[in-house]
Amino acid sequence: MNLQRCKTVLIIITAVLALLVASPALQKLLVYPQKEFFTEMWLLGPEHKAENFPSNITSATDYNIFLGIGNQLGSCAYYSIQVKFRNQTQPAADSFTRTASSLPPLHSIIALVADKENWEAPISFSFDYTYNEDPVNATLSKVNVNSIMFNGATLDLEGFSATWDPERSGFFVYLFFELWIYNDITGGFHYHERYTSLRFNMTV
Amino acid sequence: MLKQVSRLITVCSSLATDSRLVCGKNLQTSHFKTAVTLVVTLLLLAAIVPSPVWASQADAATAISSAKSTILNGYNAAKQAEAAGANITVLVGTLNEAGSLLSQAELAYAANDFDTALNLAVQSQNSLNSFIAEANTSQETAMQQQNQDFLINVVFSTIGTFAVIIAGFAAWLFLKKKYETTEAHVSESPKV
Numbered sequence: 434m435n436l437q438r439c440k441t442v443l444i445i446i447t448a449v450l451a452l453l454v455a456s457p458a459l460q461k462l463l464v465y466p467q468k469e470f471f472t473e474m475w476l477l478g479p480e481h482k483a484e485n486f487p488s489n490i491t492s493a494t495d496y497n498i499f500l501g502i503g504n505q506l507g508s509c510a511y512y513s514i515q516v517k518f519r520n521q522t523q524p525a526a527d528s529f530t531r532t533a534s535s536l537p538p539l540h541s542i543i544a545l546v547a548d549k550e551n552w553e554a555p556i557s558f559s560f561d562y563t564y565n566e567d568p569v570n571a572t573l574s575k576v577n578v579n580s581i582m583f584n585g586a587t588l589d590l591e592g593f594s595a596t597w598d599p600e601r602s603g604f605f606v607y608l609f610f611e612l613w614i615y616n617d618i619t620g621g622f623h624y625h626e627r628y629t630s631l632r633f634n635m636t637v
Numbered sequence: 638m639l640k641q642v643s644r645l646i647t648v649c650s651s652l653a654t655d656s657r658l659v660c661g662k663n664l665q666t667s668h669f670k671t672a673v674t675l676v677v678t679l680l681l682l683a684a685i686v687p688s689p690v691w692a693s694q695a696d697a698a699t700a701i702s703s704a705k706s707t708i709l710n711g712y713n714a715a716k717q718a719e720a721a722g723a724n725i726t727v728l729v730g731t732l733n734e735a736g737s738l739l740s741q742a743e744l745a746y747a748a749n750d751f752d753t754a755l756n757l758a759v760q761s762q763n764s765l766n767s768f769i770a771e772a773n774t775s776q777e778t779a780m781q782q783q784n785q786d787f788l789i790n791v792v793f794s795t796i797g798t799f800a801v802i803i804a805g806f807a808a809w810l811f812l813k814k815k816y817e818t819t820e821a822h823v824s825e826s827p828k829v
Binding site: 436439440443444446447450451454455456457458460461508509511539540541542543544545546547548550552554583584585586587588615617 | 741789812813
């Protein structure tokens with residue numbers, strides 16, 4: 434083997450060995466492609482599946498669902514899920530403008546979730562409501578919702594009502610869950626631009 | 638408050654005196670006096686003995702506020718531990734239990750069940766009694782681990798890389814010298 438060839442072989446062997454030995458240090462310096470940071474939010478039905486959600490409801494009947502959050506933000510997060518209730522005329526959260534509903538929450542659920550982990554909680558609720566009858570036409574004109582039993586606690590809803598929707602033939606109300614997240618910089622909760630809701634037809 | 642109560646008694650007594658003057662009947666006056674005394678006694682009791690509902694509501698509100706701040710402190714400690722590279726799954730689990738109790742406390746408060754709200758808020762706070770210490774321990778352990786990792790992965794690796802390059806260069810010099818010596822020997826050897 435001549436000197437030139439020997440030199441080439443030696444350079445290749447040295448370079449390969451140097452790269453192998455340097456790899457742990459290089460690993461710290463390499464910049465990996467940035468992943469997308471987001472939070473998942475879901476509702477599941479009583480059988481822990483995305484089916485059989487309560488829709489046609491009756492007064493004083495218990496309903497069960499599951500509410501979940503998946504944290505993909507790259508660090509642990511402190512969430513507050515605001516539980517809100519509205520009729521068809523009251524403001525909802527908006528997916529397009531990414532704004533929360535201006536309605537006050539009935540309740541706030543606290544959830545702290547580590548990165549790449551999920552949080553899930555069972556939710557049980559029932560409504561106590563009565564009908565207003567129109568004596569002239571002998572029809573039901575309005576539903577007065579007196580209270581909601583949420584996870585075992587009775588929350589007063591006095592003055593809340595739902596009117597008849599002639600297009601969809603029903604008295605509709607919405608129970609929705611808005612996701613808020615704690616912001617370390619401002620030291621307060623901010624709307625995290627996610628919500629999920631259930632529509633109920635209040636039947637006799 | 639005592640001043641107000643004494644003023645109230647004075648007003649009631651003067652009322653009783655006025656009524657006696659107007660009615661002029663001893664029997665009616667004595668009945669009226671008894672009624673006024675009763676009302677005054679009840680008012681006194683109401684003023685002196687604090688209402689259990691309101692006291693409990695204020696206590697519950699304070700306990701909830703205190704539990705919220707404890708959870709926030711815990712969250713900040715957990716975040717710091719996470720930033721130091723600690724596995725905070727267990728810590729977040731503990732925080733979540735406290736958060737769940739606080740949620741229940743707030744729910745009970747909204748349903749005007751202040752005793753339950755107070756009890757749950759205190760439970761929430763107590764569940765995080767040693768949390769900050771645990772989070773700090775996790776943070777310190779993670780920092781030590783990080784330092785060790787840095788030493789092994791970066792320092793040793795960099796030194797090793799330089800060592801390989803120097804060894805390669807030394808090997809090259811050695812081979813070159815050996816080659817030159819061999820060449821010289823070949824050129825010096827007598828030709829037949």
